[in-house]
């Protein structure tokens with residue numbers, strides 16, 4: 128099953144390398160990893176999408192915490208969260224096909240952001256499912272190029288995501304209050 | 312006051328209580344070495360940087376303090392790698408400081424530039440690159456804190472040459488700011504209660520004691536738990552000494568070459584209480600058939616170890632000593648007479664098979680030499696080892712009644728660890744007897760450190776168990792490869808002459824009756840002494856759980872009458 132986690136990490140050189148190296152070394156199956164800025168210049172945010180069972184996710188979380196620069200890890204899978212992926216899709220489009228593509232795009236609330244003589248670029252933001260549906264519809268027309276950012280995630284309202292690792296998001300004793308779900 | 316980066320490094324090392332540094336100089340670390348002369352720190356010049364890392368590691372394991380190794384950039388730093396990986400696998404707290412080319416040359420393949428933080432990323436608990444002098448104090452402070460706290464481990468500091476030379480205002484950081492580093496301490500009450508319930512219900516419990524007991528200093532708590540609940544204690548290789556071998560509840564070592572009765576107890580247990588150990592494949596054998604009827608409690612400071620190899624019923628995440636201190640008062644006293652009697656029965660069987668029960672056939676066996684060493688030293692020596700058969704025999708026949716005595720590479724199994732580790736351990740405990748029990752193969756990997764031992768006047772006693780084979784590999788060939796001895800017969804130097812060439816008094820022993828005399832000779836002669844025991848070539852370590860086999864599917868020593 129697919130799981131989405133995000134990690135707050137210190138914004139220091141080499142931190143992305145540490146996380147990537149951890150995934151490689153432990154042979155974790157990561158589908159996408161997105162890194163970006165946050166409201167604080169000292170902290171970056173990583174969104175990790177991985178495939179596996181509950182135990183795999185716990186192990187990834189616990190290993191992330193072992194990295195000294197990782198401050199917090201929360202899982203948002205099956206929780207009230209906003210999940211978004213952005214894709215740019217360059218589609219073959221002779222002038223007479225443009226209208227059809229524009230139509231499709233508007234159904235998905237996507238935008239055409241570039242028009243060239245025989246291609247257009249469609250920009251879409253949304254959940255992975257939504258993007259995949261559009262991609263399937265565009266495929267028969269001929270997708271020339273595509274890039275996706277990988278998923279980003281944010282919990283709705285003021286609820287945190289699930290923290291499973293003892294000590295998470297608090298000092299060493301935070302486990303007392305927060306951890307009710309450590310694989311029981 | 313303004314100081315250079317190099318001076319700040321030493322200021323901080325002194326504040327961390329560092330008295331000895333093991334290292335080797337070179338271009339990129341010269342300003343640090345130059346500044347060293349002004350500080351009250353003793354530098355031990357090794358003969359290969361691998362030796363420096365192992366010495367720091369041996370020092371750390373024997374003292375419980377952080378060991379420090381130092382090297383130059385490029386090849387100096389890469390020579391540390393085996394030692395760092397060894398420390399990582401065994402959670403040994405060392406700090407390695409390497410020189411690096413000036414920051415403006417980084418990435419340009421300058422002379423002796425190597426990406427050392429990159430290379431050591433997966434084999435350190437954490438590492439740093441210092442590019443300017445104002446980072447030094449904070450980095451060193453953090454490095455020592457990280458190395459020694461939580462689950463200890465090696466930390467590397469790569470120190471650009473410009474940052475060693477630059478001057479900056481020196482201010483020692485009193486506070487450490489590591490927002491992402493919070494080792495857990497106490498387990499929640501609810502989990503402790505669950506553990507209590509499992510212990511209450513158990514009829515055939517076994518405690519598995521690992522290195523964590525020693526590192527947390529929880530020997531007393533372990534004993535209290537064992538006695539109060541009348542639970543026998545099996546130990547991992549690195550956990551030996553956690554409970555005295557002579558304690559009635561001690562089952563000795565578990566695992567691949569563990570005691571058969573310890574492995575049988577684990578396989579028949581209905582509860583395992585794992586304390587500061589990580590269910591390594593060398594102690595579990597086949598995971599699918601491991602302790603099939605046992606519920607499991609796992610007390611562990613590193614959450615990533617929980618459920619990694621063995622899925623457990625109750626994890627207690629925290630510092631072992633703290634967790635046990637919380638847990639013990641919650642427990643009643645229990646008896647397990649039948650269970651202990653059953654284990655006793657298995658023990659009798661083992662005693663029959665023991666090599667100690669063999670009739671004297673005039674041959675010299677490593678196990679006999681080690682048993683004699685145990686007797687002559689009163690069981691109170693520090694014993695460093697290499698890796699192989701001699702290491703397992705040391706674990707089996709030197710009955711460790713005290714913690715922090717066995718200094719051995721467990722997780723990495725690094726041949727060549729022994730001699731430098733023994734030297735490091737001697738620096739930690741100059742008042743104690745320090746023995747190296749080594750194999751002829753392992754010893755030859757780092758024998759250059761004999762010169763270091765002489766230069767430092769290290770009072771270490773070296774016992775080489777010379778079987779003229781890479782014995783442990785030969786044993787696998789004997790059991791699993793039809794006795795096809797590919798690349799395991801081994802010619803060594805004349806070890807006595809080798810020692811003498813270093814000015815080290817030495818003796819060779821070929822007969823059982825000369826063993827004790829040689830050990831006493833070594834004890835009575837000050838400074839390093841070497842004794843070569845020319846032992847039986849093709850003896851095997853028993854019991855043996857073949858790699859990946861069920862834990863109780865042991866190859867046993869044939870009974871000889």
Ligand SMILES: Cc1ncc(C[n+]2csc(CCOP(=O)(O)OP(=O)(O)O)c2C)c(N)n1
Nearest residue numbers: 699700701724726750751752753781782783
């Ligand atoms: C650096 C290193 N290389 C190879 C091995 C594989 N290995 C494990 S035990 C062993 C033989 C050790 O021989 P020796 O030191 O003579 O000890 P013995 O087994 O004969 O007591 C070897 C080659 C290892 N553990 N470490």
